[in-house]
Amino acid sequence: MKTELLLSVDSKQRFWLDPRTKLYMLVVFSIVMIDGKTDGISFWLKPVLALIPFFLLLSGRRKKAAIIYLVVFVISWTVNLFLVPYMGVLGTIIISLLAQFGTRWFPSAMMGYYLLSTTKVSEFVLAMQRMHIPEAFIIPFSVMFRFFPTISEEAESIGNAMRMRGITEKIFLSIRGPY
Numbered sequence: 390m391k392t393e394l395l396l397s398v399d400s401k402q403r404f405w406l407d408p409r410t411k412l413y414m415l416v417v418f419s420i421v422m423i424d425g426k427t428d429g430i431s432f433w434l435k436p437v438l439a440l441i442p443f444f445l446l447l448s449g450r451r452k453k454a455a456i457i458y459l460v461v462f463v464i465s466w467t468v469n470l471f472l473v474p475y476m477g478v479l480g481t482i483i484i485s486l487l488a489q490f491g492t493r494w495f496p497s498a499m500m501g502y503y504l505l506s507t508t509k510v511s512e513f514v515l516a517m518q519r520m521h522i523p524e525a526f527i528i529p530f531s532v533m534f535r536f537f538p539t540i541s542e543e544a545e546s547i548g549n550a551m552r553m554r555g556i557t558e559k560i561f562l563s564i565r566g567p568y
Contacts, residue, residue, distance in 0.1 A: 406445075408516035411504045414441075419497040435492070436466060442499040449507040458499045465491025510535050 406414075421438060424431070439462050446455035468488040473481055510531050517527045551557075 406507075408504070408508045408513050409520060411508060412516075415497070415500045415504055418442075418500050422496045423493050439466075439492075439496050442496055442503060445503045446499065449503060451503070451506060454499070454502065454506075458495065461491050461495055465489075465495070505534065505537055508534075 418438065418441065422435060443455050443459050443462075446452075446458065465488045468484060469492055473485045473488060476484060513534055514527055514531050517530070
């Protein structure tokens with residue numbers, strides 16, 4: 390029986406996870422974090438689990454994303470704990486919705502971001518083949534896998550081209566007129 394390396398540390402002391410492990414972590418993490426319970430063991434479990442994407446993003450050299458994620462999660466958790474119980478109905482609905490997004494959905498989104506940003510397409514395809522996933526599923530997922538980084542690269546290039554030509558937000562606001 391052949392054993393495979395699912396976790397390693399390379400020569401530069403960089404943490405590396407197999408794409409299958411990342412997928413498994415994403416699924417389990419999302420199930421736990423999206424659950425609405427915040428009492429009992431969940432009161433302590435969710436903030437501790439929320440540190441996982443933070444440390445994974447740091448290990449993947451995504452420091453800015455890690456810091457933004459941690460700030461958003463801490464603010465959302467604090468608002469959920471201390472502000473929402475003492476607000477009126479309308480304020481509770483709006484603030485609670487934003488805070489719930491920050492404590493339930495945002496951690497799962499950051500795990501997905503970690504998966505997409507630290508996994509090469511070839512690694513992903515190989516991992517799916519080792520899991521005996523049919524090609525009919527592997528090909529669309531690998532195309533989607535490459536789609537998101539391409540969109541961000543193109544948006545950055547468009548922004549740079551607009552700045553070089555002096556096209557700014559102020560020009561669009563002045564063109565719009567009195568509507």
